[in-house]
Amino acid sequence: MASGGGGVEEVSNKQVILKDYVSGFPKESDMYLNASGRIKLKVPEGSNAVLVKNLYLSCDPYMRPRMKQPIPGNETYIEPFKPGSPIVGNGVAKVLDSGHPDFKKGDLIWGKTGWEEYSLITAVQTLFKIHHTDVPLSYYTGILGxxxxxxxxxxxxxxxxxxxxxxxxxxxxxxxxxxxxxxxxxxxxxxxxxxxxxxxxxxxxxxxxxxxxxxxxxxxxxxxxxxxxxxxxxxxxxxxxxxxxxxxxxxxxxxxxxxxxxxxxxxxxxxxxxxxxxxxxxxxxxxxxxxxxxxEYHHLFPKFLEFVLPYIKEGKITYVEDVAEGLESAPAALIGLFTGRNVGKQVVVVARE
Amino acid sequence: MASGGGGVEEVSNKQVILKDYVSGFPKESDMYLNASGRIKLKVPEGSNAVLVKNLYLSCDPYMRPRMKQPIPGNETYIEPFKPGSPIVGNGVAKVLDSGHPDFKKGDLIWGKTGWEEYSLITAVQTLFKIHHTDVPLSYYTGILGxxxxxxxxxxxxxxxxxxxxxxxxxxxxxxxxxxxxxxxxxxxxxxxxxxxxxxxxxxxxxxxxxxxxxxxxxxxxxxxxxxxxxxxxxxxxxxxxxxxxxxxxxxxxxxxxxxxxxxxxxxxxxxxxxxxxxxxxxxxxxxxxxxxxxxEYHHLFPKFLEFVLPYIKEGKITYVEDVAEGLESAPAALIGLFTGRNVGKQVVVVARE
Incomplete structure (x- = not known):
């Protein structure tokens, strides 16, 4: 296989890593910031993945069960996180490079990404392209996501x-x-x-x-x-x-x-x-x-946008976000969901553009 | 008001009476047989009630919650039994006298009746007339009821x-x-x-x-x-x-x-x-x-009979009953539901015709 990215410079890629499976109340120390990660800003040749710069990350309650050690025979619907790997969740990101025909450099997307500055996303089918940018981009982690x-x-x-x-x-x-x-x-x-x-x-x-x-x-x-x-x-x-x-x-x-x-x-x-x-x-x-x-309702997404965007633009529906600044604030923001610290939708800003 | 039944002889009417509201596991002694009850076998003049001879009584789990003292603000869907009065439940009975145009002497019915030999039923709208008698009559407390x-x-x-x-x-x-x-x-x-x-x-x-x-x-x-x-x-x-x-x-x-x-x-x-x-x-x-x-499904009863009767007659559906003999056996039969003593549908025979 072509390794791709020959001659492409690596950049620093900070990541929020899950240390180990969590039981009981999660603590900030169950995660840590890996400041030494590095990534090539290029999709490997022949891959149909996309390489994105993460802008906004979403903190959601369903992420807590993903931190649990799976019990054989009593699985939840969703894979547990991998200890030693970055947390995975929804986010808004900008495409820097694409091996997939549906996405091109400069596109904005929302969907499953990693808790890191840059992510190589291989499960491209889980991504939604963002077409409406006359609303706050962070909304795609919340009201529009x-x-x-x-x-x-x-x-x-x-x-x-x-x-x-x-x-x-x-x-x-x-x-x-x-x-x-x-x-x-x-x-x-x-x-x-x-x-x-x-x-x-x-x-x-x-x-x-x-x-x-x-x-x-x-x-x-x-x-x-x-x-x-x-x-x-x-x-x-x-x-x-x-x-x-x-x-x-x-x-x-x-x-x-x-x-x-x-x-x-x-x-x-x-x-x-x-x-x-x-x-x-x-x-x-x-x-x-x-x-x-x-x-199971992703097929309704276009209908949903058609429904909700006019209400947002007319001010008939409003949305409150609780915005944490910087990837390093993400562990505390996630844990805050379970103490009710957040007021409104909890978002983490990794970068604004 | 016309008293009705002038000159009509009173007969003995044994009854199973609930002593008081029951908490915890019910006991036979929560009920007693009143052997001194008496009834005139005639509907009071001007009333549209029916007077029936009870043949088969049904013991059903839902009767247990009816023995509980009602908690204000936490009612179940159904009235509690009245301490000092006969237990009420489903049964099969024969009409001895009727003030209601839909029922006449000799009709067989199933529906809400009392745990006694004879009952004056005023809530006639809760009764179903039995049209098919080529099956065991007790089935109308069970498979056909x-x-x-x-x-x-x-x-x-x-x-x-x-x-x-x-x-x-x-x-x-x-x-x-x-x-x-x-x-x-x-x-x-x-x-x-x-x-x-x-x-x-x-x-x-x-x-x-x-x-x-x-x-x-x-x-x-x-x-x-x-x-x-x-x-x-x-x-x-x-x-x-x-x-x-x-x-x-x-x-x-x-x-x-x-x-x-x-x-x-x-x-x-x-x-x-x-x-x-x-x-x-x-x-x-x-x-x-x-x-x-x-x-809430009584309207489906004719459709249900049409569905189930042929299966019964062809032997494709079978039904097992646990039959207790005599009104005096009714309290033990009812309580047996909660220890699982019954094998199949628990019925009490008061009289066979």
Whole structure:
């Protein structure tokens, strides 16, 4: 095989490396910055990979399960990270060199990339080309990327929403929740969100236009809190957290309610997930609980963009990001998701262009 | 008001009375036989009730939650029983007198009646007239009654079954489970059932034609047991028991699997239901969990009879009943459901005609 890049200069390529599999609560020290990495800014000859410069990296809750040691016979849907290798996640990047006919130098893309300055991406089929650049590029890690598609598919495809229905969203100021709430409001639903600080609750009510919001950390009785906001019960629950909140929601579901299970962030750092005790209410109330993965809805992406871009441009949908500066800030930013440190979608800027 | 029944002789009417609300495991002594009840065998003048002689009474798991003291704000779908009054349940009965144009003396009916020799039924809209009497009448407490409809609606309407899919049924020799398994076999599915004794496991394999069956009490590791019978995972789980079995099933579901939640008999006698820990797999495997109540499928009853009667007559579907003789045996029969004493559908014969 031609080695390619003959005579091409190597450059420095800082990387965020996962040290080892993580159990319990992840720490910054579970990752480290490898400052001595180097890369040739050229696709190997004969390869159909693309070589990109990473601009924005996305911190997402689903990345936590990827840090766990896989248990044979109990695999999740997605490969674990490789200890000793860079973290992998969604990001926005600029193509510097391409061996693939669909991409050329200068193209902007979003999709699976590495936590490093430059990445050689071989799974090119997972990349989306960015055509609309009159919006912040970082949006392609959030509202215009995986979290946006998650909110769209989860709400419209799984929740079967109808105007006037009562919608509850947990982790509601997060990358996905803030959008689900706004989609539900646009449809004419009554929308309540929970979050973990006064600042986030204020955002939900004042910036995203939720009807109501509450700080779950200040509610000793979640069942009572939900009863207060949903005296007639919940039609739709968009589940991001799991555990005690799910248990309380189950007691408050209305007949024929739907629970779209997007994730369960409260459980990801526990060795043994908490038990959910009130599942019998799915019979009494004829509830549907349905899990979904955004990866099965990629075909809806063009339709989604057509739907959401006008709302963004008209200011009818807004999006809040929490931006960490520099690759070295990435480990702390990722871990902050699990303490709720981030306000809005957590992004890491590696480079702005 | 006309009192009716002037000159009509009163007869003795033995009744099974619920003493008080029950917590924990129910005991025979939570009910008592009232031998001094009396009733006039005539509908009060001007009433559109029917007066029936009860023939067969049905013991069903859903009756246990009706014995609980209702918790304000946490109601189940169905009224609790009234302490001091007869137990209420499904039964087969003969009309002795009718104030309702749809029913006349001599008609056979099935539906909600009392645990007593004779009942005055005012909620006549809940009764079904029996038109086919070339099958055992007791079948209208089982295969041709509520459990039959439950199996039919739960399997065909909730499970979205397809030929060749892998189906698991818990409490599989019970009133509902034995039918779901036979429906699934008729459709060309691979069917495995769990039950609580060797006798029941033999029934599943030899009488109902399940591909495999196992005694859950002899499996120290339910996850491993399911893995053994479903090396490639479960497409459809018909859930009758809840608790640990549900947790093990969740770990063994295939992508896009469906769980129809019919009931959770293992939980009904617990003050606090067990926790279910593996719900995150509904995301990884994109599983749908859906509860249902047969009462919402009554409109399908004629279609169901048309479907099932020929199979019964041709011997392609079989049904096993556990018949207790006499009203006085009813409390023990009901409680036997929760220890798994019954083999097949538990019926109580009050009178044979």
């Amino acid at each position: 995986m979290p946006g598609m998650t909110a769209y598919a989860g709400f419209y495809e799984i929740c079967s929403p109808k105007k006037g229905e009562r919608v509850f969203i947990s982790a509601a100021s997060g990358a996905v929740g803030q959008l689900v709430g706004q989609f539900a409001k646009l449809l004419g639903c009554y929308v309540v969100g929970s979050a973990g600080s006064k600042e986030k609750v204020d955002l939900l009510k004042n910036k995203f236009g939720f009807n109501e919001a509450f700080n779950y950390k200040e509610e000793p009785d979640l069942h009572a809190a939900l009863k207060r906001y949903f005296p007639e019960g919940i039609d739709i629950y968009f589940e991001n957290v799991g555990g005690k909140m799910l248990d309380a929601v189950l007691l408050n579901m209305r007949a024929h309610g739907r629970i779209a299970v997007c994730g369960m962030i409260s459980q990801y750092n526990l060795e043994h997930p908490e038990g959910v005790h009130n599942l019998m209410t799915v019979v009494w109330k004829r509830v549907r609980i349905e899990g979904f993965l955004v990866s | 509520m459990p039959g409809m439950t199996a039919y609606a739960g399997f065909y309407e909730i499970c979205s079954p397809k030929k060749g899919e892998r189906v698991f049924i818990s409490a599989a020799s019970g009133a509902v489970g034995q039918l779901v398994g036979q429906f699934a076999k008729l459709l060309g599915c691979y069917v495995v059932g769990s039950a609580g004794s060797k006798e029941k496991v033999d029934l599943l394999k030899n009488k109902f034609g399940f591909n495999e069956a196992f005694n859950y009490k002899e499996e120290p590791d339910l996850h491993a047991a399911l893995k053994r019978y479903f090396p490639e995972g479960i497409d459809i789980y018909f859930e009758n028991v809840g608790g640990k079995m549900l947790d093990a099933v969740l770990l063994n579901m295939r992508a896009h699997g469906r769980i129809a939640v019919c009931g959770m008999i293992s939980q009904y006698n617990l003050e606090h239901p067990e926790g279910v820990h593996n719900l995150m797999t509904v995301v990884w495997k994109r599983v749908r969990i859906e509860g249902f109540l047969v009462s």
